[in-house]
Amino acid sequence: MGRLTVLALRLVLGVLFAGSLFVQTVVVAVNAVELDADLAEMRHPYLLITFLVLGLVTFQVVLVCVWRLVTMVRRGTVFSHTAFRYVDVVIGAIVAAALLMAVLAAVQAPGEDLSPGMVLMLGGAVLAVLGVALIVLVLRMLLAQAVARDAQAAHLEAELEEVV
Secondary structure: OOHHHHHHHHHHHHHHHHHHHHHHHHHHHHHHHHHHHHOOOOOOHHHHHHHHHHHHHHHHHHHHHHHHHHHHHHHOOOOOOHHHHHHHHHHHHHHHHHHHHHHHHHHHOOOOOOOHHHHHHHHHHHHHHHHHHHHHHHHHHHHHHHHHHHHHHHHHHHHHHHHO
8 A cells, every 4th residue: 555545545534633622522412402492303413412422433443443454454464363362343333333223223123213214214223334344244254364365385395485
């Protein structure tokens, strides 16, 4: 990965992280009172705010792990077992976000607070987020194969140097 690509990706990750922190602290705090008034007919307006903040935390965890993986790519150490830890955390954060969305849909489904179409859309979003987790899981399997090939290549190279 080139220096410019790494720099651009880090810039995007930094802006996304700063933006999510801004939403978490400023926007949610300022609008909490307004949300309470607007959502007074809903059963759990604070639950909605809590899910928003927790969802942003899962997003921030993914951003930090991707930053670490980009650092490993830049150093040439991504094909190691250390990378699995970050990929596993990414998968866990994505699944946690899907579970948060599913719980939010389940809490809001009974009653007339949310239309059935919105609950179905939340259900579809849960499936989409779980699909992303499965894609990252497949990429983890590809990383495992690459690590195994890298170890095998290093072993064969060492044997070849002994022969020569």
